[in-house]
Amino acid sequence: MVKLVKANLLDIPAMQKLVAKDVKDGVILQRGSDEVATNIRSYVLAxxxxxxxxxxxxxxxxxxxxxxxxxxxxxxxxxxxxGKRLVEFMLNEAKELKISEEVLVLTYLAKFFIKMNFVEISKETIPEHKIWADCIKCIHFPVCNEISLIYKLGDC
Ligand SMILES: CC(C)(COP(=O)(O)OP(=O)(O)OC[C@H]1O[C@@H](n2cnc3c(N)ncnc32)[C@H](O)[C@@H]1OP(=O)(O)O)[C@@H](O)C(=O)NCCC(=O)NCCS
Incomplete structure (x- = not known):
């Protein structure tokens, strides 16, 4: 039975190993172990x-x-x-934390997120600091084919 649990710092080597191929393929942005550690409270694991x-x-x-x-x-x-359970867990967290409006995702797998009631938005509406902090690290920048979608927290 696959369980969802919050991450701790000892999980980082396995997390980096799991994501290595998709990072190499440019599907997921590379995040160093120190960056993952800084944000460890954000992560939920299966x-x-x-x-x-x-x-x-x-x-x-x-x-x-x-x-x-x-x-x-x-x-x-x-x-x-x-994947669906992980997204549902994070959307519930967003609600519990009282994020007031929406949850964004940038992805090549729009269909997966649309099934979970995300809707596509124009890239121009993505916060600028996101573009500068993250997108410039991406191997595809500035020619990006990722799709931006949001989930409206007020909807459910
Ligand atoms: C995206 C990913 C996390 C999905 O994980 P998963 O556990 O296989 O997905 P689930 O089994 O929870 O699928 C949930 C639903 O989405 C659908 N779905 C899953 N992958 C899909 C895909 N590639 N395209 C279209 N629909 C998809 C499933 O059919 C399922 O639909 P259903 O509820 O009608 O049966 C997984 O494919 C992955 O790790 N991909 C590589 C990394 C990536 O692209 N991540 C997204 C970056 S934001």
Whole structure:
């Protein structure tokens, strides 16, 4: 049974190993171990007993805006609703933390998020500091084909 648990600092080596291929392929932005450590409270992990099989992070930009980052499920565990459970967990966290308006995601997998009631938005509406802090680190910058979507927290 795959369980969702909050991350701690000892999880970081396994987290970096799990995401390595998708980072190399440019699907997920590289985040160094120190950056992951700084933001460790943002991460929720999916574990099959002690084995790390997925994770995601809810990053807080402001009182009104959160962002789902680094969502990943181990290839052999995909298609078992683990990604969906991780997103639902992070959306619940966003509500519990009282983020007032919306949760953003930048992704190549719009269909996956649309199934979870995210809606596509124009890239021009993404906060500027996000672009400068994160996008310039991306191997695809400035020619970016990622799609921006938001989940409206007031909707449910
Ligand atoms: C995106 C990802 C996390 C999905 O994880 P998963 O555990 O396989 O997804 P789930 O099993 O929870 O799927 C939930 C729903 O989304 C659908 N879905 C999953 N992957 C999909 C895809 N690539 N395209 C379209 N729909 C998809 C499923 O069919 C399922 O639909 P259903 O509820 O109607 O059955 C996983 O494919 C992954 O790690 N991809 C590589 C990293 C990545 O692109 N991350 C996104 C960065 S933001």
């Amino acid at each position: 574990k099959d007993n002690d084995k790390l099989v997925g994770y995601g992070a809810l990053h807080i930009h402001s009182t009104r805006l959160g962002e789902i980052r680094s969502l990943i499920v181990l290839e052999s565990y995909r298609g078992q609703n683990i």
